[in-house]
Amino acid sequence: MNCDEFVELVTAYLEGALPAETERRFVEHLAECDGCDRYLDQIRTTVRNLGHLPAQGLASDARDRLLAAFRDWPAT
Amino acid sequence: MADTALPADAVVVARLRARDETMFAALIDAWSPAMLRAARAYVADEHTAQDVVQEAWLGVLRGIDGFQEASSLRTWVYRILINKAKTRGVRDARTVPGLGVTDDDHGPTVDPARFRGADDPYPGHWRSSPPAWPSPEDGALAAETRRQLADALAGLPARQRVVVTLRDVAGHSSDEVCELLSISAANQRVLLHRGRAALRAVLEQHWVKEATA
Numbered sequence: 097m098n099c100d101e102f103v104e105l106v107t108a109y110l111e112g113a114l115p116a117e118t119e120r121r122f123v124e125h126l127a128e129c130d131g132c133d134r135y136l137d138q139i140r141t142t143v144r145n146l147g148h149l150p151a152q153g154l155a156s157d158a159r160d161r162l163l164a165a166f167r168d169w170p171a172t
Numbered sequence: 173m174a175d176t177a178l179p180a181d182a183v184v185v186a187r188l189r190a191r192d193e194t195m196f197a198a199l200i201d202a203w204s205p206a207m208l209r210a211a212r213a214y215v216a217d218e219h220t221a222q223d224v225v226q227e228a229w230l231g232v233l234r235g236i237d238g239f240q241e242a243s244s245l246r247t248w249v250y251r252i253l254i255n256k257a258k259t260r261g262v263r264d265a266r267t268v269p270g271l272g273v274t275d276d277d278h279g280p281t282v283d284p285a286r287f288r289g290a291d292d293p294y295p296g297h298w299r300s301s302p303p304a305w306p307s308p309e310d311g312a313l314a315a316e317t318r319r320q321l322a323d324a325l326a327g328l329p330a331r332q333r334v335v336v337t338l339r340d341v342a343g344h345s346s347d348e349v350c351e352l353l354s355i356s357a358a359n360q361r362v363l364l365h366r367g368r369a370a371l372r373a374v375l376e377q378h379w380v381k382e383a384t385a
């Protein structure tokens with residue numbers, strides 16, 4: 097497998113969606129190519145950071161209105 | 173994910189039905205940030221995204237007593253959110269992101285110039301490895317990375333932005349995203365792949381620029 101093919105299969109690999117034979121070639125390439133090892137690692141780092149973006153929540157007045165609506169919501 | 177502290181769906185739903193306000197507040201606080209990012213892909217500005225998320229929570233309130241646990245609570249909440257966001261996008265004459273794969277979604281995700289040419293002994297291999305990124309242990313660097321990433325995410329084509337937000341920011345599974353957006357697993361994967369690759373490239377450019385500044 098070449099590096100330019102490897103980089104296009106990264107997501108399918110992480111999703112566990114590669115056919116067995118392709119996955120075998122992917123993993124073999126990964127084991128012998130520092131550049132692709134780093135590329136995959138950087139994709140993982142990107143994904144991990146997306147799970148921790150600066151949290152900006154609801155505006156506090158909107159939050160207050162929702163909690164008030166909840167409080168007044170009739171029980172069924 | 174921000175909601176790891178929340179109890180299991182059945183517990184959350186039971187408490188909401190018992191009108192436990194603390195539970196509702198915890199849910200709003202845990203999920204609204206990612207919901208705002210998802211809504212933002214459909215509407216014109218941050219203010220409208222705030223409105224949409226607020227409407228979605230009111231929809232949750234209206235529906236919670238009838239919620240059937242066929243899907244996860246979060247997927248159900250996001251279904252309400254996406255419906256509200258689409259409706260609002262249409263009303264404001266915004267183009268609601270088509271979620272098909274378009275011409276923009278083909279071709280290499282890494283600049284072909286990064287790889288050796290056909291006349292090289294190692295065609296298709298890196299000319300030089302992607303440059304290393306600074307260590308993530310540094311808190312200030314991590315914060316800077318996440319700021320860069322948030323901006324880059326906002327700059328993605330809407331359909332990639334929606335898929336990356338639902339998967340990587342909000343933490344849905346691929347099956348859930350396919351169901352929420354009514355797209356095939358193959359399309360979902362293409363959009364996710366292109367979005368992630370573009371975001372990695374933005375971070376790379378950022379670190380290269382920092383290193384040479």
Ligand SMILES: [Zn+2]
Nearest residue numbers: 098099129132
């Ligand atoms: Zn390689």
